[in-house]
Amino acid sequence: MSTETPGSLSTLDIRVYYEDTDAAGVVFYANYLKFFERGRTEWLRRLGVNQSELAAQHQRMFVVKRAQTHYMKPARFDDLLTIHSRITRLGRASIEFAQIATAQGETLCESTVEIVCVDTNSFRPAGLPPFLRTLLQKVQN
Amino acid sequence: MSTETPGSLSTLDIRVYYEDTDAAGVVFYANYLKFFERGRTEWLRRLGVNQSELAAQHQRMFVVKRAQTHYMKPARFDDLLTIHSRITRLGRASIEFAQIATAQGETLCESTVEIVCVDTNSFRPAGLPPFLRTLLQKVQN
């Protein structure tokens, strides 16, 4: 990990399909939250974190607690978006991400998303497993 | 049940929202399968069948095996659709539905959907619980 910059872990390209658009001809606002969730999932995967294993072996999963989303410009059918994701805060049982969706260098949408690590059975907040905390701290710095 | 006709159990009104439409200005084709699933869920609920209880008490759930869908006319934002659902075949572990979506008396889409009753753990076909079979046979006739 030491030689990789966080930036190298942080982007995901997403094509806009018909399913993502609405009758106004643009991407429906809720769908950016799908794109950002895909971005976080791939961000974790590239760190070597498999969420299925995290649930099976550590009884931990992530749920979204807050999402503050700002819509700046519309995306349209066939646009190629890039989702940029980075950690902005790391708590005992929480992770805050700053995520943006860009197209051709312009920012279309940005969101600050607070994720909470919960126990898979109780859905109550539970500390990040030590291996994951160590991993995230390296990336954050 | 004996005094109710199947028809009285079979319709569900669904408003078309932005989320349902795409950039062509019409309801995205996959979304009719969502509407038909809502129609089947309400059809079962009106029969007194709660799918959460069916899973918890009988370890049974329904999965779709086939859906043959014919799209005839487009629906648009703000349209009020009616989903009509009726059983056309009842097997040991399967139910076939004929479902149509209408608006102002015109048929927009129709689908023949074969549902299989499966064990919630194995996802393998499992006979309909006797109480449910009895209930469905009454409605079918």
Added chain:
Amino acid sequence: MSTETPGSLSTLDIRVYYEDTDAAGVVFYANYLKFFERGRTEWLRRLGVNQSELAAQHQRMFVVKRAQTHYMKPARFDDLLTIHSRITRLGRASIEFAQIATAQGETLCESTVEIVCVDTNSFRPAGLPPFLRTLLQKVQN
């Protein structure tokens, strides 16, 4: 309008179907934004505002500029949610809504959503049509 309270205009019941849930067994976080959009659409409809007519006759539509969403408790398959919507701020070309999703008296999710009125061709902010401004001011008070 004068004898109706804003509260009487503000609620919409929404059943949670399979399409709304995810593999964690709960409503997927992006889907609350769909529910809130349905809530705003019905809120406008009950005021007598038809968005299709607004576009055709006044060249105006609404786009979401910001959504600040707080997820408190999960909703599950078959839950019956109530969406409560009210105006908290009325600008020249914008409307701010406070919206919450409740089930059995408990708040599951709340969002502050800023909507901008735009020209249907340019997607640029454009003042609310006078008839609509008058209508919204009555409701706000």
Added chain:
Amino acid sequence: MSTETPGSLSTLDIRVYYEDTDAAGVVFYANYLKFFERGRTEWLRRLGVNQSELAAQHQRMFVVKRAQTHYMKPARFDDLLTIHSRITRLGRASIEFAQIATAQGETLCESTVEIVCVDTNSFRPAGLPPFLRTLLQKVQN
């Protein structure tokens, strides 16, 4: 085109995210139609057909007329699906696709999808533009 086999044009990898799954822990049945639509869009793109240009320059778009879908095995969160798409029939104003979704060599879902080429204004069937017909005939053989 002459040296490329249709097979080389026909696959698209799709990762299963939370948004695609439902409370049964598997991909929701309607979502395969989204995956197949993505597959057809990329299939056309690799042929050099841009649907936005097709609408702007030729006033043509594609709508789905029929989809006959058979669900064989469930897909789960994090699975990597491959969508295989090929033309099985080419009409004056229609294209029939056979599409399958596989994971690790097993077929999970297959669909026969009939697409109709329509005029963007009238939504009525309209012959495929000659350049597109020529292109599709080459691929079909």
